[in-house]
Amino acid sequence: MAPIDRKFIERALASPVTRRKFLQGLLVSGALASMPGGLLKAVTSEAGITYEGKYQVFRNACPRNCYDTCSIKTYVKDGVVQFIEGAPESTFTAGALCVKGFSYWRRAYSPDRIKYPMVQQGRGSGNWKRVSWDEAMTRIAKKILEIKKKDDSLLGLGLTKYSGNFGITNYGVEGMMSSLGYTTRFVGTPCWPAGIDAQNYDLGNMWCNDPEDFVHARYAILWGANPAWCSVHTMKFIYEAQERGAKLVVVDPVFSQTAAKADEYWRPNTGQDGALALGMCRHILDKGMYDKEFVTQHAVGFEEFAEYLRREVTVEWAAQKSGIPAQDIAKVAEEFATAKPATIWIGYGLQRHVNGGAMVRAIDALVAMTGNVGKVGGGARYGHLYTWGFNYHALIQKQPEGSKGYVGATGPMGEFDTGQGAKAAKYSDRAVNINQTARMILETNDPPVRMLWVSCKNPFSQDFDLTMLKKAFKKLEMVVVVDQFYNQTVEQADIVLPVTTLLEEWTQNVSYWHYWMSLNEQAIKPMFESKSNIEIAALLSAKMNQLSPGSCTFSPKLNSKKWMEMEFNKGIYDLFGIKSWQDLRKGPVKAKLASSAAWHDYKFKTPSGKYEFKSDLCKEHGHQALPEYLANRKPYAPYRLLTPHSKFNIHSQFQNLDWMAEFNPEPFVYINPKLAAKKGIADGSLVKLSSKVGEMQIKAKLTDNVAPDTLLMYEGWFNKNPYNVQNMVDDTSADMGKWKTGAPGVAIHDQFCDVNPA
Amino acid sequence: MSKKQAGFYIDAQRCIGCYSCAMACKNQYHQEPGVHWRYVYPLKEEIYPHRERAWMSLACNHCEHPTCLEVCPVEAYYKREKDGVVVHEQEKCIGCQNCIRSCPYGAPRFNPARHQAEKCSMCYQRLDAGLKPACVQGCPTYALQFIEDMASFDQSGKVQYLAGFPRFPELNPSVRFRPPREPREVRR
Numbered sequence: 001m002a003p004i005d006r007k008f009i010e011r012a013l014a015s016p017v018t019r020r021k022f023l024q025g026l027l028v029s030g031a032l033a034s035m036p037g038g039l040l041k042a043v044t045s046e047a048g049i050t051y052e053g054k055y056q057v058f059r060n061a062c063p064r065n066c067y068d069t070c071s072i073k074t075y076v077k078d079g080v081v082q083f084i085e086g087a088p089e090s091t092f093t094a095g096a097l098c099v100k101g102f103s104y105w106r107r108a109y110s111p112d113r114i115k116y117p118m119v120q121q122g123r124g125s126g127n128w129k130r131v132s133w134d135e136a137m138t139r140i141a142k143k144i145l146e147i148k149k150k151d152d153s154l155l156g157l158g159l160t161k162y163s164g165n166f167g168i169t170n171y172g173v174e175g176m177m178s179s180l181g182y183t184t185r186f187v188g189t190p191c192w193p194a195g196i197d198a199q200n201y202d203l204g205n206m207w208c209n210d211p212e213d214f215v216h217a218r219y220a221i222l223w224g225a226n227p228a229w230c231s232v233h234t235m236k237f238i239y240e241a242q243e244r245g246a247k248l249v250v251v252d253p254v255f256s257q258t259a260a261k262a263d264e265y266w267r268p269n270t271g272q273d274g275a276l277a278l279g280m281c282r283h284i285l286d287k288g289m290y291d292k293e294f295v296t297q298h299a300v301g302f303e304e305f306a307e308y309l310r311r312e313v314t315v316e317w318a319a320q321k322s323g324i325p326a327q328d329i330a331k332v333a334e335e336f337a338t339a340k341p342a343t344i345w346i347g348y349g350l351q352r353h354v355n356g357g358a359m360v361r362a363i364d365a366l367v368a369m370t371g372n373v374g375k376v377g378g379g380a381r382y383g384h385l386y387t388w389g390f391n392y393h394a395l396i397q398k399q400p401e402g403s404k405g406y407v408g409a410t411g412p413m414g415e416f417d418t419g420q421g422a423k424a425a426k427y428s429d430r431a432v433n434i435n436q437t438a439r440m441i442l443e444t445n446d447p448p449v450r451m452l453w454v455s456c457k458n459p460f461s462q463d464f465d466l467t468m469l470k471k472a473f474k475k476l477e478m479v480v481v482v483d484q485f486y487n488q489t490v491e492q493a494d495i496v497l498p499v500t501t502l503l504e505e506w507t508q509n510v511s512y513w514h515y516w517m518s519l520n521e522q523a524i525k526p527m528f529e530s531k532s533n534i535e536i537a538a539l540l541s542a543k544m545n546q547l548s549p550g551s552c553t554f555s556p557k558l559n560s561k562k563w564m565e566m567e568f569n570k571g572i573y574d575l576f577g578i579k580s581w582q583d584l585r586k587g588p589v590k591a592k593l594a595s596s597a598a599w600h601d602y603k604f605k606t607p608s609g610k611y612e613f614k615s616d617l618c619k620e621h622g623h624q625a626l627p628e629y630l631a632n633r634k635p636y637a638p639y640r641l642l643t644p645h646s647k648f649n650i651h652s653q654f655q656n657l658d659w660m661a662e663f664n665p666e667p668f669v670y671i672n673p674k675l676a677a678k679k680g681i682a683d684g685s686l687v688k689l690s691s692k693v694g695e696m697q698i699k700a701k702l703t704d705n706v707a708p709d710t711l712l713m714y715e716g717w718f719n720k721n722p723y724n725v726q727n728m729v730d731d732t733s734a735d736m737g738k739w740k741t742g743a744p745g746v747a748i749h750d751q752f753c754d755v756n757p758a
Numbered sequence: 759m760s761k762k763q764a765g766f767y768i769d770a771q772r773c774i775g776c777y778s779c780a781m782a783c784k785n786q787y788h789q790e791p792g793v794h795w796r797y798v799y800p801l802k803e804e805i806y807p808h809r810e811r812a813w814m815s816l817a818c819n820h821c822e823h824p825t826c827l828e829v830c831p832v833e834a835y836y837k838r839e840k841d842g843v844v845v846h847e848q849e850k851c852i853g854c855q856n857c858i859r860s861c862p863y864g865a866p867r868f869n870p871a872r873h874q875a876e877k878c879s880m881c882y883q884r885l886d887a888g889l890k891p892a893c894v895q896g897c898p899t900y901a902l903q904f905i906e907d908m909a910s911f912d913q914s915g916k917v918q919y920l921a922g923f924p925r926f927p928e929l930n931p932s933v934r935f936r937p938p939r940e941p942r943e944v945r946r
Contacts, residue, residue, distance in 0.1 A: 083785050085895065096898035102781035228774035232898040239772055239899065250941070257774050260811040262941040269946055323946025647776055658791060659784060663777050663798075703809040707946070 055082060059585060061509035061518030062101055063170070063502055064650045065163030065191065067211075067231035068093070069511035070101050071518040071588040074503065081105040081503060081524060089587030092212060092514045098232045099647065099663065100654040107501050108527055110657060112485055112719060114498040115528035123473065123492050133529065136495055137543040143478045144180060145548055147450050153404040154181035155430050156450035160437060163191065164456030164653065167507030167520060169534050169563045172394035172554075173455045173482075176537035179397040179554035180544065182405020182427050184449050185412035186434040190462070193737025193745035195351035195382050196415060198360035200740055201618040202368070202627075204605025207386060209343070209379040211514050213596035215240040216377025219339035221249045221332075223273065223363060225347025228257035229647040231513065235261070241377075247339070249332060251276070252349070253642060253749075254712060255705040264332070267707060268322035270640055271632035271750065273350045274359035277366045278629055279318020279326075280333035282309045284369060289337035291371025294611075298602045299368060301614025301626070308626050321629075337370045341378035349644060352748040354633040357736025361618075361627035368611050374599040384598065385415070387510040387517060387575065387591050390567040394534065398553050399427075406430040413742030435746035436731045438468035441475055451478040455499070455533060460488035461652035461717040461724060464731035464746060465693045482536060485656055487717055488724065498530040505532040506561040508584070515591040517576055519584035522561070532560040621739055630735065637691055637752035639675070639711050643725040644749075646714035656719035667723045668701035670712040671755065676702050681757055689713075691753035694727035711755055728753055763822060763842035764880060765905040765932030766894075768815055770920060771939055772901035775800065775813035782896025783817070786881070790871045795878040796893050801938070805921040812938040814923060815902050817878035817893065818865035819931030820844045826857035826866055826877075834875075841906075842932065843880045851875050862924050863931065908932055 060072035071087035084104060086093040097104075107113075117136035121127040131139075147156040159177045177183045199206040214220065214237035227234045235258075242248055242263070250262035253270040268276055284290050285306055295302035315333075319326040336342050344367050351360050364380045372378035399405070405427030412431040432440035437459055441449050452473075463469055473479065473492050481493035490496050504526040510517045526532075531539070537554050544552035558566075568581050576589045583589070594600065606612045619625035648664040649655035655664065669689060671681060681687055683702045689695060689711065698713070706712045713725045734745035775798055783789070783796045796817035806812035824844045827835040834850035835857070837843070846857075846866065851874040857866040858875055866877040881891035889895070894904045905911045911934065919925045920935035 083892075086898075094898075095895050096778060097782070097896060098898060099777040099781045102778060102785040102896060105785075228776070232774065232776050232778065235772075235774060235899045255808055255811065255943075257811055259941065260808060260938070261771075261774070265941040265943045267943070267945040324944055328944050659781065662791065662794070663780065701809075705808055705811065 058521045058523035059087070059519045059587070060084070060502055060523060061520045061588070062104070063165045063167035063507065063509050063520065064100075064653060065166060066650055067227070067511065067513035068098070068233045069509055069514070069516070069518070070097050070233070071516060072097065072101065072104070074105075074523040076523055079524060081108065087518070087588055090516050090518070090590075092233055092516055093588075094233065094236070096233065099660070100650060103654060103657050103659045104501075105503060106657050106659045107484065107654075108503045108524065110485070112656065113527065113530075114484060114486060114490070114496055115530075116498060117529065118496050120494055120496070123479070123494065126491075133531070133539060134543075136497060137539055138547075139495060140478075140480055140540060141543040141547050143451055144544065145551065148181070151447040153447070154183050155406060156184070156447045158184040158186065158441070158449040158452045159455075160186040160434065160452060160457055160459060161455045162189065162434065162457045163651070164458070165502070165533075167502065167505070167509055168390050168392075168567050169394055169505070169507040169532070169560050170456060171392055172534040172537045172563060173453075175394045175397040176540060176554050177453070178399060178429075179537070179541060179552050181399050181403035182429050184430040184432060184444065186437055186440065187412040187431045188434040188737060188741045188743025188745075189415055190435050190746050190748070192348045192351065192383060193415070193741040193743070194356035194734040195346060195348065195360040196741060197736035197739045198351070198357040199364065199380070199382055201615040202361055202364040202606075202612055203373070203599060206382055207384045207598040208381040208513070209376070209598050210593060210596035211381070212237055213376050214238050214343070215244065217241045217341055217343045218246050218377070219336055219342035220246055221251060221336065221344045222258055222262070223251045223344055223346050224350030225345045226252065226256040226258045226349075226644070227345075228261060230645050234513075247335065253707065253710060254644070257647075266324050266328070268324050270642070270710065271353045271355065272322040274355060274362040274629055275318045275321035276324060276329065277359070277362035278309065278313045278627075279315045279322070279329045280336065281362070281366050281369060282313040282318070283315050283330045283333040284337045284366075285309050287334065287337070289334065290369040294371040294373070295369055295613075298604075299611035299613055300608045301612055302369065305365060305613040305626050308628060312629070336366070341375040342370060342372050343367070343378045343381060345381045349749060351745065352734065353750050354732065354735060354747045355630035356734040356745060356747070357623065358627060358630035362629075365613055365627045368613070373611060374597055374602055376595060376597045376600075379598055383512045385512060387515055389569070389571050389575065391569050393566040394563050400551055400553055403427065413740070415741045431742055433743035435464065435733065435743055437463045438465055438472040439731060441472035442468070448475065450476065451480070452476050453480050453482075454489055454493070455482040458483070458487050458489045458652040458717065460492060461726065462715070464726055464729050466724065466727050467694050482533065484530075485719075487652060487656070497536055498528060499536070500526045500530045500532045504530060506564040508564055508567065508581070515593060516588045517584065517591070518588040519581065521585070534558065534560040534563050623735065633732065633747060633750035635752045638754050639709055639752060641689075641691065641728055641751040641753045642706070642710060642712045642749055643715050643729060643751070644712070646716055649716040651715060652717035655716045661719070666721070667698060667713065667716070667718060669698045669755070670703050670706050671700050672704055672706050672708040672710070673702045674708040675755075676700065679756060681755070686758040687755050688758045689728060689753050689755050691728045691730075691751065693730045696724070696727050697758050698723065711753060761839055761842065762907040763820075763909065763932055764885070765820060765908050765911070765934065766817070767903040767905050767911070767916070767934050768920075769901045769903070769936040770801075770812055770814060771936050772899045773813045773815060773938075774899055774901070775810065776898065778896050778898055779815050779893035779902050782892045783878070786892040790869055793867050793869050793876065795867065795876070801922050806938055807940065814920060814935070815893070816863065816933075818844060818880070819863055819929075819933045820880055821932060822930035823928060825860045825862070825929060829856040829860045831856065838882065841882070841885065843882045843885070845879055845882065846875060846877050848872070848874055848876055862926050862929070905932070905934065
């Protein structure tokens with residue numbers, strides 16, 4: 001192949017200019033088109049790039065917030081990644097990646113990366129100045145010490161972090177905060193909280209079957225899940241089930257790519273999934289087709305549930321609520337109850353409603369009463385944390401002696417936290433709702449949040465009510481953002497610190513869907529001046545102690561590899577059947593499961609030890625004891641606005657890459673042709689959307705994949721494009737989530753707006 | 759022994775239009791911006807009634823009688839004896855674009871940086887190493903498959919010309935498709 005231009009790399013790495021100037025320079029020189037050509041030289045088809053061997057092969061793992069958490073094999077030559085593949089050892093990843101995965105190393109070598117610590121003179125001004133790591137840390141450390149002096153605590157220091165990188169060592173960010181003192185944490189999750197609580201009430205935990213056992217299902221309903229876009233590797237198992245004779249039903253307000261693969265597709269009224277499930281339950285009850293052994297031997301409260309169904313629910317009522325004809329509800333209910341095993345995949349879409357938790361409980365009940373819980377090829381599949389038993393050394397850090405903090409309630413939670421032992425302490429961190437970041441910054445006082453640390457998160461692209469968020473940021477005295485790209489949050493930062501990509505650091509990954517564990521090795525040296533979250537914590541600790549001895553307990557000596565090694569324990573090794581983490585260099589390993597079925601032993605973790613159709617705990621927490629129907633949110637504007645995931649990004653990651661923009665160059669709002677005709681909107685024309693929180697202009701794409709009363713935009717962040725769906729979305733809470741994740745979920749799909757030609 | 763003709767099988771029922779194949783190709787060959795050797799084409803709504811829900815993943819079809827090879831004035835194309843892979847030797851290419859104009863499937867693309875044509879090589883180096891083409895290995899749903907020999911490929915339920923795929927029997931493109939199905943739909 002063509003030789004790598006080492007000089008070009010050296011020049012690029014040494015170039016001490018700001019991004020803006022750097023890009024200007026490239027435009028002038030005409031080099032932008034091929035940048036960074038030295039690293040990513042195009043290869044001709046006969047050049048013999050492909051497979052002559054002689055590569056260094058590294059193990060990597062996708063740490064993004066995705067079901068698939070793919071195992072990656074990285075081929076490196078002369079210190080530069082040449083190409084990557086899905087690891088063939090994992091029967092889940094099976095040698096393939098997704099469109100995002102295959103673009104991974106373009107992230108590392110992107111010309112748009114943040115290369116150095118930078119300071120912005122005036123948030124949003126774009127007036128960036130390069131500083132040294134030492135200067136950046138000095139500014140940050142001085143501010144932290146100033147806050148501590150002013151408030152006599154560090155509650156004025158807030159951390160907002162979520163799913164930008166689930167690599168285990170990245171919990172060093174939380175660890176860094178703890179090692180400084182008691183701080184303010186934005187806790188909870190925008191992702192799946194209502195359903196987590198729902199499954200915990202019903203089953204005692206969130207635990208799902210191995211997705212590879214889909215092949216054994218005789219009937220499958222994918223309910224509010226779109227794996228063809230969000231879990232591409234699961235599709236092959238679903239296809240195999242279909243090829244073995246299983247029927248696939250997809251329920252979704254959008255005719256998704258997954259729906260196109262179904263045998264039967266239902267488009268119910270959005271947010272009426274609970275009514276639909278209850279209607280099916282009633283029909284199965286009437287026909288006596290429920291599993292009598294399961295409901296008597298392994299469950300409590302079925303009689304009360306049956307009584308509720310007979311009293312309040314009919315198939316006709318479900319039809320009227322959902323818009324799905326009664327005969328279809330009855331037919332699928334009978335088919336589902338008859339097929340053994342039958343399974344439902346509950347997606348994270350349908351729980352993003354004010355009645356989301358109640359709807360998940362209704363679907364759980366449908367699976368349970370048909371005896372499909374605990375069965376290979378069955379189950380109410382949602383997610384699991386079965387394989388997350390790491391030490392979380394990086395997370396669990398001691399506060400410096402004499403630290404003062406929040407008095408009263410317990411410390412923060414999060415679905416991946418394993419308990420920090422803060423409960424017994426006199427003080428704790430101050431927990432505020434991550435789904436109401438703007439509101440929490442504005443309303444938190446005594447002391448106010450003065451400084452915000454953002455890592456693994458892009459709030460200006462993914463949080464809610466941006467108008468309020470902009471207002472909230474004005475209250476902050478300092479904003480530090482740790483990121484890889486100049487995204488919409490970095491625009492609002494005072495200091496930005498460049499962080500490594502997965503190829504440049506050590507960590508390890510497990511999934512919340514499948515049961516594989518993968519090592520993530522450092523395949524290339526960190527590009528430019530980027531550092532891992534662990535190294536940033538170490539650097540800050542050194543600076544804090546230099547300025548004020550004893551003010552930070554984070555070890556300044558450990559690097560990401562050492563932290564990674566410390567995360568393993570005997571439990572993990574036994575679960576996965578390995579002797580050392582070094583075994584993972586040979587490839588990913590799968591947990592040794594007694595059965596591919598969750599709850600195969602019927603030992604539920606509920607208070608009764610049984611499946612709970614009726615949950616007293618749920619009632620204690622202010623909800624209904626039974627999985628009763630809960631009404632949807634009332635519309636506040638003419639049309640429903642849905643903002644689900646795209647296949648080209650994971651939240652605000654990947655779409656900004658030039659490689660991705662080639663396949664998906666611009667965003668659209670998707671409008672049904674009937675609505676478009678009524679409003680005089682043509683395909684491709686510019687429209688104006690407005691909701692109670694904001695407005696935006698965007699091109700329309702006409703399609704009957706969406707209903708006539710629905711508008712759809714995919715979330716994400718496009719480089720150099722002001723597109724942002726969170727302009728239109730408010731921060732209304734879902735019903736459940738507070739119990740297990742510390743804050744309720746957010747009703748992302750209970751949103752409304754108007755549309756008109758621009 | 760007669761020579762073999764390798765090809766691609768595109769199972770449009772399994773294809774989810776995820777672009778993994780196209781990106782896997784880019785990952786392997788680092789194509790210049792704007793140049794792709796494999797592309798994912800949505801079927802028109804007249805063919806499949808839902809916009810952007812059924813797809814054809816296409817690269818070079820490695821035809822039995824390739825027109826690119828016929829029209830190239832400098833003989834930059836040759837067909838491999840052992841498997842019928844149509845190889846474009848970029849070093850010989852003078853950038854006249856005859857091949858680009860003549861291919862009815864749009865397989866050769868113009869590389870503006872090199873002022874030459876380029877196209878899918880079916881990853882013949884990988885084939886020679888006993889591996890699958892990068893796009894085939896990169897397909898997460900097994901919708902894109904490698905056909906080792908068209909002669910022994912099971913043709914039942916498969917078509918050579920999917921609706922929307924141009925019909926050029928004289929070229930005899932080495933691709934086969936499985937058409938996409940539609941679900942029964944219950945819409946409010």
